[in-house]
Amino acid sequence: MTKHERYITALRCRQPDRVPIVIRGVDPLNDTAGLPPSRHPSFRFLIDTVAENTEWAYRWHPPEENLLSCHSDAAIRIEVQPSGQEGFDEETRTFEAPLGPLKTIKWVSREGKPGMTKKYLIESLEDVERFLSIPYQFREPDVTRFFELQTKMGSNGVLMASIGMDPIGHVTHWLGLETLAIWSLTEREAIFRLLDEFYHRAELLVKALLSAKVGPVFATLGMEQATPPWMSVDDFTAFTTRYDERLWAPILEAGGLVHVHCHGNLKQVIGDFIDMGAGCIHPVEAPPMGDLELHEARQLMQGRISIEGNIQLDDLYTKDEEYIRETVKQAITDAAEGGGFILCPTASPIPPVLDEKVLNNYLALIEAGLEYG
Numbered sequence: 001m002t003k004h005e006r007y008i009t010a011l012r013c014r015q016p017d018r019v020p021i022v023i024r025g026v027d028p029l030n031d032t033a034g035l036p037p038s039r040h041p042s043f044r045f046l047i048d049t050v051a052e053n054t055e056w057a058y059r060w061h062p063p064e065e066n067l068l069s070c071h072s073d074a075a076i077r078i079e080v081q082p083s084g085q086e087g088f089d090e091e092t093r094t095f096e097a098p099l100g101p102l103k104t105i106k107w108v109s110r111e112g113k114p115g116m117t118k119k120y121l122i123e124s125l126e127d128v129e130r131f132l133s134i135p136y137q138f139r140e141p142d143v144t145r146f147f148e149l150q151t152k153m154g155s156n157g158v159l160m161a162s163i164g165m166d167p168i169g170h171v172t173h174w175l176g177l178e179t180l181a182i183w184s185l186t187e188r189e190a191i192f193r194l195l196d197e198f199y200h201r202a203e204l205l206v207k208a209l210l211s212a213k214v215g216p217v218f219a220t221l222g223m224e225q226a227t228p229p230w231m232s233v234d235d236f237t238a239f240t241t242r243y244d245e246r247l248w249a250p251i252l253e254a255g256g257l258v259h260v261h262c263h264g265n266l267k268q269v270i271g272d273f274i275d276m277g278a279g280c281i282h283p284v285e286a287p288p289m290g291d292l293e294l295h296e297a298r299q300l301m302q303g304r305i306s307i308e309g310n311i312q313l314d315d316l317y318t319k320d321e322e323y324i325r326e327t328v329k330q331a332i333t334d335a336a337e338g339g340g341f342i343l344c345p346t347a348s349p350i351p352p353v354l355d356e357k358v359l360n361n362y363l364a365l366i367e368a369g370l371e372y373g
Contacts, residue, residue: 002155007342011217011257011280012160015339019332019373021054021366022157022308024282025348029058029153035348036112042354046362050107053366055342056157059219060149061164062141069205083107088115095121099133104174112352120176129189131174132197138204143212160219160259161209167198167243169222177225179345184235191239199243206247209253210254217279218251221261230245233268247308252277259308261344265291270300283309283346294334294341306340311365313347317357328368336373343369 001017002007009016009020026043030049033043050056076093083090093100105119122131146161153159165173171194172180183191210216223240225231231239248258257279266273266284270292272282284290284297284307289360292300297307311327319327328343335341345365349358 003055003157004153004155007057007158008217008341010339011259013303015341019336019369020342020371021369022057022342022344023050023054023362023366024057024345026050027058027114028056028156029149029159033349033354034352035350038352040113042359043349045264046354046359048364049363051156053370056153058149058153059160059162060146060263061162062143062146062209063139079182082106087111087113090118095131095134097130097132097134100126102127102130114350117176120179121174122194123176123179125190128194132193134298136197136201138208140208141212143209146214155343158217160217161214162219163202163206163209163247164220165222166220166240166247167195167202167222168226168239169309170198171239171361172222172225173194177230178224180229184231184239193241195239199247202247206250210250210256214252215251216256217259218248218256219259219261223260224262224264227262227264227266228268233272236269237272241269241276245276245361248277263290267291267296267300270297270305274301274304278305278308280308280342282307282344285310285312285346289346293330298335298340301340303338303340306342307335308342308344309346311343311345313345313349316326316345316349316361316365319361322361324361324364325368328365329372332369332372343373 006016006018007020010020025035026047031047032039033047034306076095079092080089085107087110089110090105091108092103092105102121103119104117104121107116107118109115122128146159150159171191223244226236226239228236251258258277259280259282260273260278261282263283263285284292284294286293289312294307294310310331315324315327331343
């Protein structure tokens, strides 16, 4: 099998000639690694090893503006000033809405480190009205780059078209987890109004991509914002399942597959993912980061959802090579029989420099995957 054939076979819950190996966040297609993308020399050997020995995975992102607003009335004013925290600037974005301005404030690193939201865009019911007052005008995404990357990818792996965060992911992005939790008890109507709006915008994007013959694998994330114990199972169904099931339906009808990134506890909502039509879930975490051992996940998924996972990123940074090899061996033992399993870390490498210990653990993961898979 080619790398593409091997990966797509496993994604579709069938048995490939060996277990595919995907190193999330290490991208041979664009010669980058890490979050944010890095070309630090310490990643060089890992990128080359991934390019030669593993299946390539890359997510092409259409313009994100399609999910906020493309209308000129939503003009954004950006102001940057020192934050008072070394290495970080305070970035204020003001959206000019017909019912009054909306503002979000973030601390943004000058060194590529993760930032922090200091003020969310929507903090009151009045802000909901302001946001919904912004006229929305969908713009067809330019898909030229997708097909260029698909040609460049060749038979090395699978190019996924990202449809971005699902509706609950977008609502949480602009609302914040704390407000989402409180409003799930006190202002549910406001949450549903925002979910309806983001569903509408996401649906337009999905249909446009399908019309442009983009696919067949589509990537999404965001539903981890509503998984237990943060939200109840009933709320997960209300805020996530009822929207994603409809959003993904045209993809499934076209013969496509939805690749889902969702951390956290999944045991109580696997049935929802089956109902939604998820094709693959990453990373399906065992305790303590999640609540599903791989052998349990296989039983619950009933051969209808493939698994991409579940080697913990933290283990790659803290454990030794023998531990990684044994963990890989056990993962393959628990999940590979019958197909539908892709070996993968739970997250991308985050620190901008890859030290020797971590590099050797990544190499141990790859070597063990090839040996036991």
